[in-house]
Amino acid sequence: MIDKKTGLWIYNKMNEIRDFEETAWTLFTENKLRGSVHLYTGEEAVAASVCAQLSDEDLIASTHRGHGHCIAKGAELDRALAELMGKATGYCKGRSGSMHIADFTKGNLGANAIVGGGIPIATGGALALKMQNKPNVAVAFFGDGASNQGTFHESINMAAVWKLPCIYVVENNQFGMTVPVWQSTSVEDISVRGAAYGIPGETVDGNDVVAVYEAFARAKERALKGEGPSIIECKTYRWRGHWTGDPEVYRTREEVEDWKQNKDPIKRFREYLIKHKLATKKELDEINEAAAEKMAKAVEFAMNSPEPDPAHVLDDVFYEG
Amino acid sequence: MIDKKTGLWIYNKMNEIRDFEETAWTLFTENKLRGSVHLYTGEEAVAASVCAQLSDEDLIASTHRGHGHCIAKGAELDRALAELMGKATGYCKGRSGSMHIADFTKGNLGANAIVGGGIPIATGGALALKMQNKPNVAVAFFGDGASNQGTFHESINMAAVWKLPCIYVVENNQFGMTVPVWQSTSVEDISVRGAAYGIPGETVDGNDVVAVYEAFARAKERALKGEGPSIIECKTYRWRGHWTGDPEVYRTREEVEDWKQNKDPIKRFREYLIKHKLATKKELDEINEAAAEKMAKAVEFAMNSPEPDPAHVLDDVFYEG
Amino acid sequence: MANMTYAQAVRKVIQEEMRRDDKVFVMGEDVEKLGGVFGTTRDLYKEFGTERIRNTPISESAIVGAAVGAASAGMRPIAELMYWDFAFVAADQIFNQMCKTRYVFGGNAKLPIVLRSQQGTGRGNAATHSQSLETIFMHIPGVKVACPSTPAEAAGLLRTAIRDDNPVCFFEHKALYITKGEVPDDPEFMIPFGKADIKREGSDVTIVTNLLYVSRALEAAEELAKEGISAEVIDPRTLVPFDYDTVTESVKKTGRLVVVHEAHQNCGWGAQVIAEVSKRAFRYLDAAPIHLGAKPCPLPFNPGLEAAVIPSVKEIVDACKAAMYH
């Protein structure tokens, strides 16, 4: 069960993510932000509910749609937005932009612009945790599309054989770019693929914080007991186009509106918190306001931050110890 | 059910393969053959029972352990052995040796020295068959070790989504090189991985011709009806070391002897044919003798064949129409 | 002639060749309804159906491998990778399978495959979506390599590629898709492989370059002309086969060679051109050949940083001047 503190943490993170994504969208339309930007709006419950159960010593590997994971794993909005804008103050000195963003100090092994690219990396993180006897887990976030990459298979088999504390979280948002899941994926519930590795696979409503939270809690417990990895599939939906220039020819307005109106994970969790007396409307409104304020400051920070100096463009290729 | 003609065909092919492999072994120990040579001795039932149901228009993709598939798919022993010896008369002009051998004209898309490398190629063959509306199937042969490669996953998912007439035949000979299956593979029966693609997966005794034959017949029927791919796992055992120089530190003499003495697929099928009155001892002995004779001639042919002329080493990189 | 974009030229040829030969088909991620990220197959599924304009799973190894298998079995696939950077995801199927199949099987296989994608900088796509990787495809033998720099070349080279019975890796450039030019209407218009194009004639220095850098080299040549330096700009158009003859002739005339590309400089194909042309025209060289390419770091997201990594027009100008006044 989610306690008050956790509930408020999750609610706050979801709002921060939502504000961040919608701000990024606005900035993009205003030409203040460029490149490939994939927004997480509508999927906030997944990152927030999972990361609520992680410390800085736990690891995640993220995706091209990585802002949500990054923020939920502890990144500040200001430096994250600065990174999206390619500024020197960004987490990656303006080199990564949206698609490779990471706050490495928070156990985030990075966004990954290669679909499926982060899955073996999270697995290796879990291997390190195990070999160092740490009481921690690694999480690989990835999409329905990524579940058809070879790395999915190789990594989960490896983790299963080695009983690594790795949790594979599939964010099934119904599409891989413009391709519907039925057209690319041989099973309806990707979680059934757990059977191929002899590990648990569970499909949950990815817009239901409590469902995601509890499924992840079970998987984490199993991982920490040394019983190995799990797959959790979170069925969700992205509100925005796949990327900021997506003509969205592959779905209807109605479908999108239905998800926005009737399945908004933030609204649902807000109602849950109130219904279960975990928070008052006032408390939640304050959180919303604080997030909005933080976001406004982040925009100011990012906009006013300097561009990186090209004189240092060749720094950091190698660590010079 | 296997009829007499098919039974004799299979028995003959198994003997040809056995003779070929054991001859290759001898030639290797006599330094008349070099390179990486992976022998199929003990696994003959799989290739023979599958290829008995294929015509030249059906396709296969094979592995580093590919002599058996090549012969079962119609290659002559003489040109096959010549290829192993790198002679100009070999199927591939001495360029492929053991690990890339193929008689392309017989629908063999090639041995493949990359573990898992042939799986997508067979899948593409099946795609071509489907697009050309041909009443044929493609078969991917590969090992237990290969079933942990990303190509396994990507290919079977693709074939399942597209309902391709492709049959994935896992030759589970208990080891990937020196690594026992339990140490590399998260499930005991690799066929359970069919569940990850929503397709049938079946495990059979790979040393039992009838079992392999019937399982493949089912899969082929399904494929031809347009219902898509299947996985057939054949549990078997290789008698020889992984390669001709293998110190075999990973298994006991007793284990090997047990398979040789008690589970020899040729002996078992011979008894089956006799028991079911599909052949007489005499008929079978004649087949054995004919195979041995053919093999002796093949050795002569290969030994007396010329080396390829280095002047043509740059030919065939491109087709010059 | 019709005026169209580079992307439209690609689409036109795919359409015409698919009409002409029903063995030709397209497979790739999002090629159907989306028509690819740059619209090169837009709406073609309406004409040819979803069997021949075939959306694939996100499985690059299987895409290329399936193309190899399908081609071996008589089809003529045009396989699309969304970015050339993803060739690394499918690298075994490209370099160990597609490149080697025909040769290793004694010349018995025939693999009419076009593997298309786009590459390069200019859209803020950062480290894993901006690389220029053509050099690797030259280094590993077994594929032809075409790099069109204009809409007409996109059309003419692509048709040649589709009709070629060998695997051809077709390198488009993301920043060129929106550029416009005249393209012959002729549905038989083809540009032969292995013939360089002299994009501008000149007598003082030879600049060899490709893709996006053709326009930058031409800009540099304009600059140089103002200072009285006459630069010849040569676009090899195909890197395998490579037209060394044209480049060598030019260097014999100018005595100076500058090779510039967006690919990384270290071990980039420019070094190969310098080594080969030095051998063929050593006595004609009045100055050390100069090689410009991307600096040795991943391509950064920030536009100012990205620009600092790849050669600038100014660097091209300076290189030519250095060759003149060594």
Add this chain to the structure above:
Amino acid sequence: MANMTYAQAVRKVIQEEMRRDDKVFVMGEDVEKLGGVFGTTRDLYKEFGTERIRNTPISESAIVGAAVGAASAGMRPIAELMYWDFAFVAADQIFNQMCKTRYVFGGNAKLPIVLRSQQGTGRGNAATHSQSLETIFMHIPGVKVACPSTPAEAAGLLRTAIRDDNPVCFFEHKALYITKGEVPDDPEFMIPFGKADIKREGSDVTIVTNLLYVSRALEAAEELAKEGISAEVIDPRTLVPFDYDTVTESVKKTGRLVVVHEAHQNCGWGAQVIAEVSKRAFRYLDAAPIHLGAKPCPLPFNPGLEAAVIPSVKEIVDACKAAMYH
């Protein structure tokens, strides 16, 4: 000093470094009981256990990716690919992940990884088990590249690699494993990266080469000596970083440069050396630099064919003579 094989030298250093630092571990196919195909980890599992000498599934992408993840999280993996040819199977994890992680994440990640394998011809392994692929690892920035040609170098460079906080791709050669030589006993013996070794001094022509071709170049130098030509043989030992200074100094002395390697000639690293040294020492060059490498076809199985594809000692001799008497 102890006399041992190249394979034993590799094993010795792995063992010593694993004793010294418990964050160092080995993962790869068949590294445990078999000790690798060439015995470089033989019996080490008995000392270190199967957690630290870790047999993997046949999943090269996961092997490299797991090394990236484990290194990011504080371990120091030595990941083994059985043949460098299989780098293509794991190419995305190598070139898009391992090479780029540190830079792209703003210098915050530290990736102490050694990716080891062996390559080359000489054992009849044919097209997909005989390639020499080091050039690609120079072209894509982000890894150091070491290529030992003697047992002592195998030891000294490998120790440097293991203690380096960056990804190092370590290129062994299958035909060198059984070669013997003196190796210092000192468990701190290290050879710094970026320092070429002059394997033989000479004054007429500079031969730059690596791995198996060091011995062939030395053979060629013997031949040439008989004809009164004095060849200097330089082994860069690491290709990233590359010691151009030593090569340039030599060329300034000899006036002639021949680069020979087993890697494919077209766009091989020899072209890069020629381009760079031409720039640095153009005025000193008395003849066109010559580049020798494998011919543009896959490596065939037949030994006579294989020998015809890679440079012969005679070709090296002839190239040097051509440089002398151009």
